[in-house]
Every structure is written in C-alpha cells, then in structure tokens.
Amino acid sequence: MLHDIDLKYVGGALATGKSLNLTSSFADGENTSDSTRRINLYSYQRAQHLAADGTTYAHFGEVLRLYSRKHNSKQMIAWYGPTSYDGNGDPASADTAWFWMGAHYDPNDPGPAHGHWSVEAPDSNGDLQTRFEIRIWDPTTGVFGMDRSIAKFNAADIVVAQDNGALYMAGTAGTNKNLYFTNDTTVVSAVSSTGKRWGIQTDGTTESxxxxGSDFRVNRYSDSGAFVESSLFIRRSNGQVGIGGLVNPAAKLDVTAAGSYHTVQATQTTTSSVAFAAYAGIVGLSTNRLFDGRVSGDSSGRLAIFGDGKHEWGDGGAGGRDTNLYRSAANVLKTDDKLITAIGLGVGNSATATTAVGTLVRKMEVFDASGASLGFVPIYSSIT
Known part of the structure; x- marks a missing residue:
C-alpha cells in the first residue's frame, strides 16, 4: 500500500537546516562495492493527459514535484562542491554552488518577471547567472503558457565539435529556415522584429x-526591422548567384546596382610590380568572349573582347558587330574596317626624302574626321 509522507525534518550529524541527508562512505575504496546512497523513483503513468472528467489535465507521470509558494522563490536542483582539490583528490576548499537548474517567476532583484526554466552557472565572482532559459510566461503579455516558446542563451558561447557533430536549422520542405542577427535582447518569436538587421535564410521555395527549391539568401533589414532585400541569393538547382537584390540570376554571378557608385570595383593595393591583375579572366578558347558590354535592351554586345585580345564593336542590334581591331601578326595591329583619327595619325618609320625617282605604283585614300574623302596620297616605287 502506498502512503503520502509529510517529511518535516530528519536529523543527523551531517544535517544542516531542514534537510534530508543520504550519506555515503569511501571507506571501502573505489569500485569495490556500491557504497553510494541514492533515491530511485519509478513511474508507470503519462503526463499531460486528460483526467477522468474529460476537461482537466492530470500530470501523473512526474516522479519529482517542486512547488512555488512565493513570487520570487526559486525551485532549483543544485550541484555543490569545492572549487579545488588537494593532491589526494579530496576537497581543498569549502563547498559552493556549481550549477543550478530549475524554474522561477520573479528575479532576485525587482524587475520584469523572468517566468522561465533556467540553467545557472557561477560567474568569476561566484554569483550564479542564467546561461540558458526557456520561457514559460510570455514576456510581452505576461500570460502563462506559450504556443511557441523562446529558448535563449545568455553570456554563453555555443560550440559544436565538428569531429562528431553539427548544427542544424531544421524544418520541413517549403518552410523558411532563418537565423537572425538582431539588436533585440528579448526576442519574442514572430513579434519582436524591430531590431532585425541581417538574416541568413534557406527560403520556402517549393522543392519540385x-x-x-530551398534557395539560400542573406537578407538585410531597415532600422525598423523591415525587410529591404536579399543582398546575396544562391539558387540551389544550379548554383547561380545574385547580388544586390537579384533573386532570379541570369548568370553564374549576376550583380546589379542603382546609385552613384560602381556595380563592381576591383582595387589592387600592391604598389610594387606584380604579375597579378586587379581583374583576371580566363576562357577555354581564344574565340570565346572575355567581355560582352551592352546597353539595356540590346540584342547583341556593343563591345566584345575575345580570348585572343580581339576587340569588336557594334550598335547593339540584331546584326551584331561590324568593326574590329586585332593582332594579325607579330608587331602588327589590324582592322578589317575603316580607321579614322580625329586629330591626326602618327607613324614612327618616316625618313627624309627629296626626289621621287620611281614610278607611281600605288595610291592611298585619306579621309577627314567625319569620314569624307580628302583625296589620295601617291605611292612611288622609289624615292631619294
């Protein structure tokens, strides 16, 4: 038969205050016999189950109940021990609190209600501080019970050993998985958003x-915590990257910008002569385009630079480019089209001459800056 026991006080040589002490001994040494005293509790029932009346919940599955009877009382399970040990492994200092775990409503000092389950560890002064908490009362409304609770670390670093672990942001396909950087020190899920500044997200794009689907974004937010744009977007299906708010990148790297600054700027800070460029492009064939420049709406590039250094120009229309400049041989730069210089054409192989002694063998037409013919320059077989 089971009986309720009201334990007021159990005395003993080691008892302090109104405590129940189960003492153990190390007299037999280590691992020679089970000399540790313990409390064993057994359960056969579930918790959070409807009672027989069908309207109230009965919590029968617990094996230990801690009741609060003051607004600022703490119902904690505590670990105590010394802060150091001697050469024999025995305590070399007085026992102090190592670790607390439990729940409470109000804090020690006057202030907003905590209303949480918490894990507390000592700081450098030996004072217990909350390191991890799970909210029980809604911190905004003060209402007991939350459909979506808040789990929060305080003054703590979170480390996942990568030799045998990982950190997961889990959710079903089609839902956003978010990691936010916020100025809000007390965050209420889906409510407190004014402090949001940056967010890392796998979005809810349908996986088909x-x-x-499930594309990657780095989102930025305004001073009021409102979404501004996805500054970085990576499509999972093909790895294409959009920068500057582009969420439909048309290239492996697609960058857009609107404003009084460069879309892309490469600054090389090396002041000595090096074999590296501020921008380097490598193509698979000499006939592949290294650069294609267009005006919005063009159907072809107005300027194209190829892997062999050839430049082509056009008007951006469907006809493509009609003017070029390229290296045709060693020390020879050539164009297949007309070249006009507005202020003159300089040559480096001219020489003094007085008399044309040969016959007229060639003529070279010369044009003005607008492209109109000025006439012909005669070419003789010999000049002295």
Missing part, C-alpha cells in the same frame, strides 16, 4: 525535383 531536380534540386529546385
């Missing part, structure tokens, strides 16, 4: 096969 062939690696489509």
């Amino acid at each position: 096969g062939a690696n489509v």
Whole structure:
C-alpha cells in the first residue's frame, strides 16, 4: 500500500537546516562495492493527459514535484562542491554552488518577471547567472503558457565539435529556415522584429525535383526591422548567384546596382610590380568572349573582347558587330574596317626624302574626321 509522507525534518550529524541527508562512505575504496546512497523513483503513468472528467489535465507521470509558494522563490536542483582539490583528490576548499537548474517567476532583484526554466552557472565572482532559459510566461503579455516558446542563451558561447557533430536549422520542405542577427535582447518569436538587421535564410521555395527549391539568401533589414532585400541569393538547382537584390540570376554571378557608385570595383593595393591583375579572366578558347558590354535592351554586345585580345564593336542590334581591331601578326595591329583619327595619325618609320625617282605604283585614300574623302596620297616605287 502506498502512503503520502509529510517529511518535516530528519536529523543527523551531517544535517544542516531542514534537510534530508543520504550519506555515503569511501571507506571501502573505489569500485569495490556500491557504497553510494541514492533515491530511485519509478513511474508507470503519462503526463499531460486528460483526467477522468474529460476537461482537466492530470500530470501523473512526474516522479519529482517542486512547488512555488512565493513570487520570487526559486525551485532549483543544485550541484555543490569545492572549487579545488588537494593532491589526494579530496576537497581543498569549502563547498559552493556549481550549477543550478530549475524554474522561477520573479528575479532576485525587482524587475520584469523572468517566468522561465533556467540553467545557472557561477560567474568569476561566484554569483550564479542564467546561461540558458526557456520561457514559460510570455514576456510581452505576461500570460502563462506559450504556443511557441523562446529558448535563449545568455553570456554563453555555443560550440559544436565538428569531429562528431553539427548544427542544424531544421524544418520541413517549403518552410523558411532563418537565423537572425538582431539588436533585440528579448526576442519574442514572430513579434519582436524591430531590431532585425541581417538574416541568413534557406527560403520556402517549393522543392519540385531536380534540386529546385530551398534557395539560400542573406537578407538585410531597415532600422525598423523591415525587410529591404536579399543582398546575396544562391539558387540551389544550379548554383547561380545574385547580388544586390537579384533573386532570379541570369548568370553564374549576376550583380546589379542603382546609385552613384560602381556595380563592381576591383582595387589592387600592391604598389610594387606584380604579375597579378586587379581583374583576371580566363576562357577555354581564344574565340570565346572575355567581355560582352551592352546597353539595356540590346540584342547583341556593343563591345566584345575575345580570348585572343580581339576587340569588336557594334550598335547593339540584331546584326551584331561590324568593326574590329586585332593582332594579325607579330608587331602588327589590324582592322578589317575603316580607321579614322580625329586629330591626326602618327607613324614612327618616316625618313627624309627629296626626289621621287620611281614610278607611281600605288595610291592611298585619306579621309577627314567625319569620314569624307580628302583625296589620295601617291605611292612611288622609289624615292631619294
């Protein structure tokens, strides 16, 4: 038969205050016999289950109940021990609190209600501080019970050993998985958003096969915590990257910008002569384009630079480019089209001459800056 026991006080040589002490001994040494005293509790019932009346919940599955009877009382399970040990492994200092775990409503000092389950560890002064908490009362409304609780670390670093672990942001396909950087020290899920500044997200784009969906974003937010843009976007299906708010990148790297600054700027800070460029492009064939420049709406590039250094120009229309400049041989730069210089054309192989002694063998037409013919320059077989 089971009986309720009201334990007021159990005395003993080691008892301090109104405590129940189960003492153990190390007299037999280590691992020679089970000399540790313990409390064993057994359960056969579930918790959070409807009672027989069908309207109230009965919590029968617990094996230990801690009741609060003051607004600022703490119902904690505590670990105590010394702060150091001697050469024999015995305590070399007085026992103090190592670790607390439990729940309470109000804090020690006057202030907003905590209303949480918490894990507390000592700081450098030996004072217990909350390191991890799970909210029980809604911190905004003060209402008991939350459909979505808040788990929070305080003054703590979170480390996941990567030799045998990982950190997961888990959720079903089609839902956003978010990691926010915020100025809000007390965050209420889906409510407190004014402090949001940056967010890392796998978005809720539908997964439809062939690696489509669940794309990656780095989002930025305004001073009021409102979404501004996805500053970085990576499509999972093909790895294409959009920067500057582009969420439909048309290239492996697609960058857009609107404002009085460069879309892309490469600054090389090396002041000595080096074999590296501020921008380097490598193509698979000499006939592949290294650069293609267009005006919005063009159907072809107005300027194209190829892997062999050839430059082509056009008007951006469907006809493509019609003017070029390229290296045709060693020390020879050539164009297949007309070249006009507005202020003159200089040559480096001219020489003094007085008399044309040969016959007229060639003529070279010369044009003005607008492209109109000025006439012909005669070419003789010999000049002295």
